Amino acid sequence: xxxxLRIALAGNPNSGKTTLFNKLTGSxxxxxxxxxxxxxxxxxxxxxxxxxxxxxxxxxxxxxPYTLEEVVARNYLIEEKPDAIxxxxxxxxxERNLYLxxxxxxxxIPVVIALNMMDxxxxxxxxxxxxxxxxxxxxxxxxxxxLKGDGVKEAxxxxxxxxxxxxxxxxxxxxxPVEHALAHIEEVTVHNLPxxxxxxxxxxxxxxxxxxxEQLKVPADVRAHIENDIAAAEKELDDDAESIITNERYxxxxxxxxxxxxxxxKGQLSVSDKIDKIVTNxxxxxxxxxxxxxxxxxLSMGASITDGGISIGTFLTDWANxxxxxxxxxxxxxxxxxxxxxxxxxxxxISDGIFAGVGAVLGFVPQMLVLFLMLCLLEDCxxxxxxxxxxxxxFRKFGLSGKSFIPMLVGTGCGVxxxxxxxxxxxxRDRRMTIMTTTFIPCGAKMPIIGLIAGALFGGSTWVATxxxxxxIAAIVISGIMLKKTKMFAGDxxxxxxxxxxxxxxxxxxxxxxxxxxxxxxxxxxxxxIVVSSxxxxxxxxxxxxxxxxxxxxDLYEDDSVVTDEYVAQVAERMGIPEDEVEPMDDSILARVxxxxxxxxxxxxxxxxxxxxxxxxxLVAKEEVVANFGIMYAYDDQDGEEELEENGDQIWxxxxxxxxxxxxxxxxxxxxxxxxxxxxxxxxFAAIGAIKREMNSRKxxxxxxxxxxGFAWVTAxxxxxxGRLFAGGMNVIGLILALVMLGLICWQLFKPYKEAQKLTVx
Amino acid sequence: MMPLVLTxxxxxxxxxxxxxxxxMKKHLEDLGFVAGSTVTVMNTIGGNLIVKIKxxxxxxxxxxxxxxxx
Numbered sequence: 166x167x168x169x170l171r172i173a174l175a176g177n178p179n180s181g182k183t184t185l186f187n188k189l190t191g192s193x194x195x196x197x198x199x200x201x202x203x204x205x206x207x208x209x210x211x212x213x214x215x216x217x218x219x220x221x222x223x224x225x226x227x228x229x230p231y232t233l234e235e236v237v238a239r240n241y242l243i244e245e246k247p248d249a250i251x252x253x254x255x256x257x258x259x260e261r262n263l264y265l266x267x268x269x270x271x272x273x274i275p276v277v278i279a280l281n282m283m284d285x286x287x288x289x290x291x292x293x294x295x296x297x298x299x300x301x302x303x304x305x306x307x308x309x310x311x312l313k314g315d316g317v318k319e320a321x322x323x324x325x326x327x328x329x330x331x332x333x334x335x336x337x338x339x340x341x342p343v344e345h346a347l348a349h350i351e352e353v354t355v356h357n358l359p360x361x362x363x364x365x366x367x368x369x370x371x372x373x374x375x376x377x378x379e380q381l382k383v384p385a386d387v388r389a390h391i392e393n394d395i396a397a398a399e400k401e402l403d404d405d406a407e408s409i410i411t412n413e414r415y416x417x418x419x420x421x422x423x424x425x426x427x428x429x430x431k432g433q434l435s436v437s438d439k440i441d442k443i444v445t446n447x448x449x450x451x452x453x454x455x456x457x458x459x460x461x462x463x464l465s466m467g468a469s470i471t472d473g474g475i476s477i478g479t480f481l482t483d484w485a486n487x488x489x490x491x492x493x494x495x496x497x498x499x500x501x502x503x504x505x506x507x508x509x510x511x512x513x514x515i516s517d518g519i520f521a522g523v524g525a526v527l528g529f530v531p532q533m534l535v536l537f538l539m540l541c542l543l544e545d546c547x548x549x550x551x552x553x554x555x556x557x558x559x560f561r562k563f564g565l566s567g568k569s570f571i572p573m574l575v576g577t578g579c580g581v582x583x584x585x586x587x588x589x590x591x592x593x594r595d596r597r598m599t600i601m602t603t604t605f606i607p608c609g610a611k612m613p614i615i616g617l618i619a620g621a622l623f624g625g626s627t628w629v630a631t632x633x634x635x636x637x638i639a640a641i642v643i644s645g646i647m648l649k650k651t652k653m654f655a656g657d658x659x660x661x662x663x664x665x666x667x668x669x670x671x672x673x674x675x676x677x678x679x680x681x682x683x684x685x686x687x688x689x690x691x692x693x694x695i696v697v698s699s700x701x702x703x704x705x706x707x708x709x710x711x712x713x714x715x716x717x718x719x720d721l722y723e724d725d726s727v728v729t730d731e732y733v734a735q736v737a738e739r740m741g742i743p744e745d746e747v748e749p750m751d752d753s754i755l756a757r758v759x760x761x762x763x764x765x766x767x768x769x770x771x772x773x774x775x776x777x778x779x780x781x782x783x784l785v786a787k788e789e790v791v792a793n794f795g796i797m798y799a800y801d802d803q804d805g806e807e808e809l810e811e812n813g814d815q816i817w818x819x820x821x822x823x824x825x826x827x828x829x830x831x832x833x834x835x836x837x838x839x840x841x842x843x844x845x846x847x848x849x850f851a852a853i854g855a856i857k858r859e860m861n862s863r864k865x866x867x868x869x870x871x872x873x874x875g876f877a878w879v880t881a882x883x884x885x886x887x888g889r890l891f892a893g894g895m896n897v898i899g900l901i902l903a904l905v906m907l908g909l910i911c912w913q914l915f916k917p918y919k920e921a922q923k924l925t926v927x
Numbered sequence: 928m929m930p931l932v933l934t935x936x937x938x939x940x941x942x943x944x945x946x947x948x949x950x951m952k953k954h955l956e957d958l959g960f961v962a963g964s965t966v967t968v969m970n971t972i973g974g975n976l977i978v979k980i981k982x983x984x985x986x987x988x989x990x991x992x993x994x995x996x997x
Contacts, residue, residue: 226954226957226958227953227957229953229957231950231953231954232954257982258981258982258983259982260959260981260982261958261959261980261981261982261983264957264959405949407949407953407956408945408952408953408956408961411953411956411957411961412956412961412962412963415959415961415963415964416963437984438969438979438984441969441970441977441984442970445970445972445977446970446972447971447972447973450972550986551986553986554972554975554977554986555972557975557986557988558972558973558974558975561988657990660947660951660987660988660990660991661975661986661987661988661991662951662954662955662958662985662986662987662988662991663985663986663987664958664983664984664985664986665977665983665984665985665986667984
């Protein structure tokens, strides 16, 4: 049997690589990570030949060792040696794209060029002599249109053919002094390597590429020897070795294209430039951005179309909650199970536990999908890159780069893709800080918490939700400034350099695929984590030990021989509530476990077991916070006939009563403090998992979580303690501590920024 | 020679030299900012620039643009 062929797909960012990959592999894709790093690795089986594996390399401009993507791509090409490289080249930006091609042809792997967007070149009246270009580059060229699918099959077949018996020999050469040095290097260092790889290694050694020198273990005396040659070339050409190579590649390409690329129109503003004149205009940029953001949220999460709004997302979510989740899943399953005479506790578990829990999460899916669809659209049409550019000057003021804005934007939907979107940030420091602060923005799952607090204690006032976003943004800004002044994050954000792709109509295939990929991870979570946690929570609130007997607390409380007056007094003392308020659930496992933990939240104003339990289970999923309030406060609704609305309006009265009771009449303040803590503290497990993957370090993950929880605690503490100064019932010690914390934050915020004094020499 | 930030929008200029840290310099050069190529400032916003280099549009911050001499 033939060995399985492997082809690598390489090309510049924005060259249509993703579109081509999707066209070539269809649905036969597997997504993973490159070993050791968090760059996504996509592989797929070719449609034209299922035996051939196509690996999608990250979009790169060069094979230099500076960005993670470049390192990943070149390691794969050098170490795994695929049988061929399919190099996608954007014909509308030929020079820059061929710069990568000249490097790929040196690797000793057969290269086939898929020349994309030739239709656009022809439309502009320009012409490219493809035959001549192919001859000059020494590799086959197939004209394609990735978007329309033209020529895609031919490109795949050509790559397979090249993989079987092709050979690419680099045709370009460098100037005299460089070639002289290269010849020397080849002679003394790389002569024992496979012949076709020698050139690439020699050039890298000439560039003093640390990673290659390390890999080849070039002895010190040989290094010193070739250093003479490199230095001589540098002196003669008056530049450093790396720049010499880069420059000469571009010069070579420029000369080669002279006879090949005939341009008709020159210096005219393209449509894309005209759009940019307006969209990135000094005065109009921000208003346009605000308008687009408003539309995105109005369409996905705003008022439903049935309530006079324009949101399709909310309309579908309402339907999913009321009809699909409430009527079909919860009530439907109950009716069926009761019809089968299933034991009541099992009905409770399945209908109220699993289906209600999963239904609550699935209810978000329409809103999420609409939001992700909007964001994918913005990304695909090219506007997302402009957002990063527009926001850069604002974000730079508090130590983040404009690229940090995109993760936060995505994070308003769900923190998991938000954290994953930090991948585009090259600077490790900026990336870590963005990962740590992205989840401060209220995600879709935190919205019900806000809805519950606003409805139960603030009469549904809209400023609660508005303030939640402001708190999230303020938390990011304050954290950015504070962290920037610590040793770990000191240093300016990396200078902003980003290619702005030309605006184009969205490729629906890509948009829908991207939307689905993000939405699916959300749905998958509902099917796994939430099912399990719903069962666990249901069990923990239903069972417990009452006066030494273990069982379902409701049943045990019916038995007066177990629940004596004396015992009720004990429970009341333990929970710190009046005797007539003792409920069966106060003896549940959850209450017993949460009661001691609630001490942590006492200084924040919500040191009661119910909000404590809700907060802790919020780690599983933020939707659980409201779901748990539902279980805990609606408990005496024994029949469980009423399905809890998304914002829990049936329990508002009880929640308000309870918050007022345990906070000594400051229910609103306690509830607001509760909301702040839940908005800012560690995100759900799924997002923590994403943080861990992206940080790629246990230490940093824990630091991020500790920082988030600490920041949330301190903020809620300050709000609760200072708030009581005005609401009455202030605590002097608490107030002093709150003022001290506030002072420390201000000090960190306003102290002069110290740039690292010493430069570390490597 | 003057830094790119000082050129007028819409005016073509030829790059003479690229400075900055080795990483930044290399990244800029990879993107096509090499001595001898023409560059045009398309738009400015708060000191940051959108420039045309080769056939692509690249957004660069003020600090970066200060290191590209034309």
